[in-house]
Amino acid sequence: MKVLILAEHWIIHHSIPVDVWSVALINFIKNNFQGFFDVLSGVLGFLLGTTTDVLKAVPALVLIVIFSVLTYLFKKSWSLALLVFVALLFVLNQGYWEPTLETISLIIYATIACMAIGVPIGIAAAHRPTLYRVIRPVLDLMQTLPTFVYLIPTLVLFGLGNVPGLISTVVFVVPTPVRLTYVGISNVPRQLIEAGLAFGASPRELLWKVEIPAAMPTILAGLTQVIMLSLSMVVIAALVGAGGLGEPVVEAMETVQIGSGFTSGLAIVVVAVLLDRVFRPAKESS
Amino acid sequence: MPLAAQFDRVDILFPGLVQRAARSRVEAALRDLDSGKSRSEIIAATGVVVGAADVSLEIEQGEIFVIMGLSGSGKTTVLRAMNGLNTISRGRVLIRHGETMVDMTNPAPAVLRRLRNEAISMVFQQFALLPWRSVRRNVEFGLELRRMKAAEMREVVDKWLDLVGLLPWAEKHAHELSGGMQQRVGLARALATNADILLMDEPFSALDPLIRNKLQDELLSLQRSVQKTILFVTHDLDEALKLGSQIAIMKDGRVVQIGKPEDIVLRPATEYVAEFVRHMNPLSAIRAASLMRRINAITTSDRTCHFVDRAHYQIRLDVEGRLAAVHCEGMELTWREPDADEPAQQPGLHPDIHPDIHIVEADRLLKDIVTLRQQSGHPVLVRAEGKIVGFCGSEEIFSALTHAGRSEFRDALTAVG
Ligand SMILES: Nc1ncnc2c1ncn2[C@@H]1O[C@H](COP(=O)(O)OP(=O)(O)OP(=O)(O)O)[C@@H](O)[C@H]1O
Numbered sequence: 001m002k003v004l005i006l007a008e009h010w011i012i013h014h015s016i017p018v019d020v021w022s023v024a025l026i027n028f029i030k031n032n033f034q035g036f037f038d039v040l041s042g043v044l045g046f047l048l049g050t051t052t053d054v055l056k057a058v059p060a061l062v063l064i065v066i067f068s069v070l071t072y073l074f075k076k077s078w079s080l081a082l083l084v085f086v087a088l089l090f091v092l093n094q095g096y097w098e099p100t101l102e103t104i105s106l107i108i109y110a111t112i113a114c115m116a117i118g119v120p121i122g123i124a125a126a127h128r129p130t131l132y133r134v135i136r137p138v139l140d141l142m143q144t145l146p147t148f149v150y151l152i153p154t155l156v157l158f159g160l161g162n163v164p165g166l167i168s169t170v171v172f173v174v175p176t177p178v179r180l181t182y183v184g185i186s187n188v189p190r191q192l193i194e195a196g197l198a199f200g201a202s203p204r205e206l207l208w209k210v211e212i213p214a215a216m217p218t219i220l221a222g223l224t225q226v227i228m229l230s231l232s233m234v235v236i237a238a239l240v241g242a243g244g245l246g247e248p249v250v251e252a253m254e255t256v257q258i259g260s261g262f263t264s265g266l267a268i269v270v271v272a273v274l275l276d277r278v279f280r281p282a283k284e285s286s
Numbered sequence: 287m288p289l290a291a292q293f294d295r296v297d298i299l300f301p302g303l304v305q306r307a308a309r310s311r312v313e314a315a316l317r318d319l320d321s322g323k324s325r326s327e328i329i330a331a332t333g334v335v336v337g338a339a340d341v342s343l344e345i346e347q348g349e350i351f352v353i354m355g356l357s358g359s360g361k362t363t364v365l366r367a368m369n370g371l372n373t374i375s376r377g378r379v380l381i382r383h384g385e386t387m388v389d390m391t392n393p394a395p396a397v398l399r400r401l402r403n404e405a406i407s408m409v410f411q412q413f414a415l416l417p418w419r420s421v422r423r424n425v426e427f428g429l430e431l432r433r434m435k436a437a438e439m440r441e442v443v444d445k446w447l448d449l450v451g452l453l454p455w456a457e458k459h460a461h462e463l464s465g466g467m468q469q470r471v472g473l474a475r476a477l478a479t480n481a482d483i484l485l486m487d488e489p490f491s492a493l494d495p496l497i498r499n500k501l502q503d504e505l506l507s508l509q510r511s512v513q514k515t516i517l518f519v520t521h522d523l524d525e526a527l528k529l530g531s532q533i534a535i536m537k538d539g540r541v542v543q544i545g546k547p548e549d550i551v552l553r554p555a556t557e558y559v560a561e562f563v564r565h566m567n568p569l570s571a572i573r574a575a576s577l578m579r580r581i582n583a584i585t586t587s588d589r590t591c592h593f594v595d596r597a598h599y600q601i602r603l604d605v606e607g608r609l610a611a612v613h614c615e616g617m618e619l620t621w622r623e624p625d626a627d628e629p630a631q632q633p634g635l636h637p638d639i640h641p642d643i644h645i646v647e648a649d650r651l652l653k654d655i656v657t658l659r660q661q662s663g664h665p666v667l668v669r670a671e672g673k674i675v676g677f678c679g680s681e682e683i684f685s686a687l688t689h690a691g692r693s694e695f696r697d698a699l700t701a702v703g
């Protein structure tokens with residue numbers, strides 16, 4: 001019995017300095033690559049800020065009409081266009097127009113970044129089984145790690161603002177397009193690959209003319225999920241100062257204001273429903 | 287005829303030698319193969335599957351070479367060695383590309399791609415069309431990979447779509463077409479590249495019998511006009527006999543017999559082949575030359591001969607051996623010489639001409655002869671190289687249908703062939 005207690009004490013008092021190491025790692029990165037992170041932060045911040053400013057410069061009602069018309073052109077559905085129109089008017093009415101624009105530009109860049117990073121990685125993984133074996137645990141980790149855990153190093157490296165919000169969103173969301181692209185490319189029917197080979201396609205032609213088109217429905221399903229998952233990060237992004245629709249939620253939480261907590265939450269739901277309806281892939285008839 | 291492709295003692299094992307990890311197992315399997323072990327013994331001992339063993343083939347330019355055999359006999363394996371979809375474990379495969387013969391043992395990727403671009407194309411059993419592309423864009427596929435200019439491509443594709451009768455469907459997608467039409471798209475896609483060699487792996491097996499028959503006829507008439515070399519895989523002897531100018535029969539990865547359709551039917555090399563032949567449909571396999579009774583044997587010095595087929599017939603030939611007169615029970619009959627360009631496979635019955643007695647070429651099929659015999663009520667005369675060489679009466683037709691009297695066919699065959 002005594003031995004066990006002694007052993008326990010020994011274990012507790014000789015803890016492995018993982019915390020120290022992680023601080024050292026982050027400091028190392030900060031000290032050696034700060035320039036890189038500053039540039040990245042500057043570029044992303046500029047893009048996000050400019051996009052938001054441009055959106056804000058357009059009168060709200062004009063923008064609402066533009067969004068509705070785009071929806072109609074994209075989906076060929078009057079009812080959906082009408083839904084977009086009414087829902088956005090409601091958001092404006094509740095006083096959440098500017099945060100909505102900030103959120104939209106954050107989602108736009110998060111989606112672009114996630115697809116630009118995730119799709120090529122997914123393709124590479126589908127072509128190289130060993131690569132997939134390596135990255136799969138990393139993807140699992142990125143999705144299971146509580147977001148707050150990597151929020152702190154992100155803050156250290158990028159400071160407060162919309163850039164760390166964007167980065168955290170990308171870290172959380174990027175495994176999804178990787179996975180779906182991987183699934184899509186690895187499930188291209190063997191026959192189609194062989195048809196490509198039999199007509200003399202080079203590996204690159206095979207990718208562009210056979211594999212990617214065949215996997216497109218799955219990749220597009222990934223896109224929809226990326227948009228929705230990015231939106232789900234708005235509150236967390238607001239915690240690191242990214243603004244947007246998450247901000248009034250955080251404020252309401254801190255000051256326990258039931259009314260504004262409810263309306264800001266409702267605004268997020270409305271935007272979520274809109275994005276889901278507009279970007280959900282059309283059901284194929286075949 | 288120059289060769290389009292040549293297989294020289296080819297073994298194809300799975301996994302192939304390219305997979306390093308399996309090398310020693312494959313080499314052990316090759317040794318076992320040489321020591322005469324069977325396929326199942328080799329799988330049990332080494333886990334290596336023998337797809338094809340000791341296959342030697344010579345495929346001439348412009349012929350339809352058929353590979354036939356039961357499921358798992360290695361037909362697909364051999365076919366796919368032609369365009370490098372399967373790698374060759376041992377032996378040599380040579381494929382003609384223009385004036386040169388390309389060695390398929392270990393071709394450089396660029397050489398292989400050019401061969402597949404230009405010299406050899408493929409039609410798949412399950413069509414393998416690209417579902418996101420229209421019919422036209424599917425047919426363009428091979429040309430696009432060859433970087434053909436858009437305008438030229440359009441012209442070529444239009445021509446082939448027209449030839450397979452799908453021009454009105456050009457903008458439709460594959461899933462909007464029936465199976466038979468989809469396979470025509472597959473055919474047009476393969477033909478459009480203007481490759482000299484066409485590989486077809488059971489292209490008609492997924493189709494119903496009527497469509498299959500129609501596509502077979504279309505393939506034959508296409509073949510007559512474009513003169514491609516076709517390597518055709520089937521498990522159906524009737525199809526093989528109808529299409530093939532040469533037939534190779536495979537069993538357990540080995541070729542058990544190669545020969546002309548008549549050789550296979552009349553001189554099956556093994557019991558396995560004979561079993562196939564017993565189950566074939568003689569109507570579309572046996573040709574006039576094989577079933578007729580020869581006339582020269584009974585022609586007298588005055589170039590007249592007599593025979594009985596329900597009634598008494600008298601035939602007189604001119605000096606060139608052409609028909610000069612024919613009488614039935616003393617009554618003079620009319621006839622019509624078949625046109626030289628009349629397709630041998632189609633019945634080719636002129637609906638508006640009704641001669642009393644029909645003359646057919648020696649390669650006409652039994653089913654046509656039955657029709658003509660029944661229509662006219664007279665025996666059918668057989669012509670070879672412009673001469674009347676025999677006749678098919680009801681007795682000859684019945685014995686052919688019941689597979690009797692094979693030895694007689696043999697005589698007739700040597701006389702004509
Ligand atoms: N890629 C492969 N890997 C392993 N074994 C294979 C492979 N391809 C073919 N085989 C084996 O080779 C043998 C011959 O197969 P093949 O596909 O050539 O037969 P087939 O005559 O075309 O039959 P079917 O009429 O069913 O298409 C079979 O035993 C099969 O299991």
Ligand SMILES: [Mg+2]
Binds near residue numbers: 361362363487
């Ligand atoms: Mg097969």
